[in-house]
Amino acid sequence: MTYSDGTEAVRDLSLSIPRGEFFGFLGANGAGKTTTIKMLSTLLTPTGGRARINGYDVVDERTAVRGTVGYMAQHVSVDRELTARENLQFACEAYGVGGADRESRIEELLELVDLADVADTPAENFSGGMQKRLDAATALVHDPALVFLDEPTTGLDPKARNRLWDYFERINDAGTTIFLTTQYLEEADALCDRLAVIRDGGLVADDSPEALKRRVGGSRLSIDVEGGEEAIAAAERVARQHDWLTDEAALETTGDGLAVATSSPADHGSDLLVALRDAGVDISGFEVEEATLDDVFLTIADEGTDGLDAGGEDTDELDAESQQAAPAAASGTGQ
Amino acid sequence: MSTATSDRPTPAHNSLTRDVWVNFKRWSRKAIRNPTAFFLEIVVGVFSLLLFSAVFGDVGEFALTQAGYADVDYLTYLVPAVFMQATMGSAFSSGVGLVGDLESGMFEKVTAMPMGWTAVLLGKAAADLLRILVQLLVVLALAVALGASVETGAAGVAGIMGVALLVGLLFMSIANILGVLVRDEEAINAASMLFMFPLLFLSPAFIPVADDIEWVARLNPITYGVDAIRALVIDEDVLTVLDVTRFGGIYDTLVPAVAVLVGLNLLFGAIAVRVLGRASSADAA
Numbered sequence: 001m002t003y004s005d006g007t008e009a010v011r012d013l014s015l016s017i018p019r020g021e022f023f024g025f026l027g028a029n030g031a032g033k034t035t036t037i038k039m040l041s042t043l044l045t046p047t048g049g050r051a052r053i054n055g056y057d058v059v060d061e062r063t064a065v066r067g068t069v070g071y072m073a074q075h076v077s078v079d080r081e082l083t084a085r086e087n088l089q090f091a092c093e094a095y096g097v098g099g100a101d102r103e104s105r106i107e108e109l110l111e112l113v114d115l116a117d118v119a120d121t122p123a124e125n126f127s128g129g130m131q132k133r134l135d136a137a138t139a140l141v142h143d144p145a146l147v148f149l150d151e152p153t154t155g156l157d158p159k160a161r162n163r164l165w166d167y168f169e170r171i172n173d174a175g176t177t178i179f180l181t182t183q184y185l186e187e188a189d190a191l192c193d194r195l196a197v198i199r200d201g202g203l204v205a206d207d208s209p210e211a212l213k214r215r216v217g218g219s220r221l222s223i224d225v226e227g228g229e230e231a232i233a234a235a236e237r238v239a240r241q242h243d244w245l246t247d248e249a250a251l252e253t254t255g256d257g258l259a260v261a262t263s264s265p266a267d268h269g270s271d272l273l274v275a276l277r278d279a280g281v282d283i284s285g286f287e288v289e290e291a292t293l294d295d296v297f298l299t300i301a302d303e304g305t306d307g308l309d310a311g312g313e314d315t316d317e318l319d320a321e322s323q324q325a326a327p328a329a330a331s332g333t334g335q
Numbered sequence: 336m337s338t339a340t341s342d343r344p345t346p347a348h349n350s351l352t353r354d355v356w357v358n359f360k361r362w363s364r365k366a367i368r369n370p371t372a373f374f375l376e377i378v379v380g381v382f383s384l385l386l387f388s389a390v391f392g393d394v395g396e397f398a399l400t401q402a403g404y405a406d407v408d409y410l411t412y413l414v415p416a417v418f419m420q421a422t423m424g425s426a427f428s429s430g431v432g433l434v435g436d437l438e439s440g441m442f443e444k445v446t447a448m449p450m451g452w453t454a455v456l457l458g459k460a461a462a463d464l465l466r467i468l469v470q471l472l473v474v475l476a477l478a479v480a481l482g483a484s485v486e487t488g489a490a491g492v493a494g495i496m497g498v499a500l501l502v503g504l505l506f507m508s509i510a511n512i513l514g515v516l517v518r519d520e521e522a523i524n525a526a527s528m529l530f531m532f533p534l535l536f537l538s539p540a541f542i543p544v545a546d547d548i549e550w551v552a553r554l555n556p557i558t559y560g561v562d563a564i565r566a567l568v569i570d571e572d573v574l575t576v577l578d579v580t581r582f583g584g585i586y587d588t589l590v591p592a593v594a595v596l597v598g599l600n601l602l603f604g605a606i607a608v609r610v611l612g613r614a615s616s617a618d619a620a
Binding site: 095 | 342346349446
């Protein structure tokens with residue numbers, strides 16, 4: 001996707017999202033998240049590449065795509081002059097939610113986003129969090145198969161944020177596919193089945209939150225050893241005997257001793273220290289560095305594709321997935 | 336890429352008329368929510384009528400006599416001017432409404448809905464026109480109460496409303512195009528003043544057009560709105576900027592004036608649909 005001013009916002013992006021997945025799309029400001037979500041929700045026409053949403057082409061079957069997805073923009077989009085109920089009524093009518101169902105659907109959504117008490121208050125009197133919740137509800141009136149949420153909790157207080165999280169998890173449990181963009185790894189971690197990280201318009205990672213965290217960090221144990229290279233080599237041999245340390249990458253030697261990547265630093269750290277002492281290794285220092293979730297995100301977003309699976313140009317994989325019996329909720333390649 | 340089409344969810348959507356109705360309802364609701372602006376526009380219309388007839392009364396009567404309208408009361412002569420002023424003012428509110436939607440994100444939200452742009456625009460235009468119609472009926476009733484008269488009767492009133500709505504639609508198109516281009520409510524309000532006064536004064540709105548500005552008045556759409564309405568108010572052929580004689584009576588004014596207004600509407604309507612359609616599909620930055 002290249003803008004008219006020549007800015008290339010998204011390139012060589014290849015994704016396939018199965019039905020029912022809670023998919024997180026991460027990236028720094030300006031990485032291309034919103035451009036991608038706007039292309040997939042038909043608000044932007046891609047300058048190259050193809051994408052299908054719910055089986056419909058985002059360019060050739062635009063109206064069909066719009067009729068099967070919900071879209072919640074980054075900025076609150078509600079009609080502030082209208083009440084919460086009227087905003088929902090308008091959305092229901094626009095999405096063709098019929099007469100008999102409509103009122104019960106509106107009541108249900110008002111309850112779900114906890115706005116039933118203020119249903120007949122104009123939205124301009126709502127707090128930011130209430131407007132966001134109303135916005136989210138209007139994106140869901142037609143029970144869409146897939147919902148795009150573009151940074152839905154940015155600027156919300158923790159209480160309002162948790163409430164929205166709850167709400168998203170509930171609709172995902174009910175079968176709705178969710179495509180979420182966020183700057184908060186904490187949010188992605190709490191909600192998503194799978195995460196993709198975009199940097200400079202291209203994918204630099206695509207995996208489950210756990211795998212992603214393992215790959216870029218987790219916790220790191222530093223063990224300093226007295227006695228120079230020989231002692232360090234001996235310590236490495238001892239450490240390698242632990243079956244949780246068979247992975248080559250998880251253990252490396254440093255100038256002062258060993259560095260170990262682990263997901264459970266307390267257990268593994270004490271095991272390792274005891275084993276080293278029993279083997280007669282003289283330990284001079286020990287430190288646990290916890291990688292924060294934000295660090296993990298920053299590492300991926302800044303370092304690029306080294307050691308990570310990039311989505312890249314592997315369009316064959318996409319075709320294969322699309323041919324499976326259970327079709328993808330969203331799939332596409334973009335340039 | 337092959338995809339199992341049988342398993343695609345059925346898209347939600349409506350018929351075109353239903354989409355128009357949905358958007359009409361939304362904008363009408365917003366107008367009702369904001370009665371101050373609605374009544375203020377009426378007050379401005381009536382106030383202008385009183386003000387201009389008081390201030391220009393004697394000068395106006397003199398100018399009318401000179402131009403051969405000795406039998407026409409100046410208050411009656413002013414009715415089209417006030418109609419055009421109210422119509423333009425109200426039409427620019429339509430652009431302000433659009434800017435509000437652009438700023439609140441509703442424009443994008445509506446774009447993401449499975450409705451065609453034509454339906455969205457028609458619904459909004461219909462609501463805006465209804466608002467103008469109600470305002471003009473109130474202004475007309477007050478003008479009549481103050482002593483103005485409509486010589487062509489009920490059919491004439493219907494014709495007056497029709498012409499006013501044509502002018503309203505034209506300026507709604509212009510205001511909505513400006514709305515997309517400038518995206519600023521204050522700029523739209525300032526633009527409405529910029530349009531309103533020169534266009535009114537360079538037309539036969541307040542006094543018959545002087546010979547040396549006739550060529551400007553000929554290029555001014557308000558001239559055609561004013562003259563068509565005035566022809567219906569005083570039941571005379573009043574169009575001076577074009578020399579038409581083939582239809583007879585007031586039709587020598589009505590036919591060319593309405594033709595010009597319809598032509599301009601087609602032109603600016605097409606531009607508005609295009610500009611808004613473009614804004615809706617590329618509004619990403």
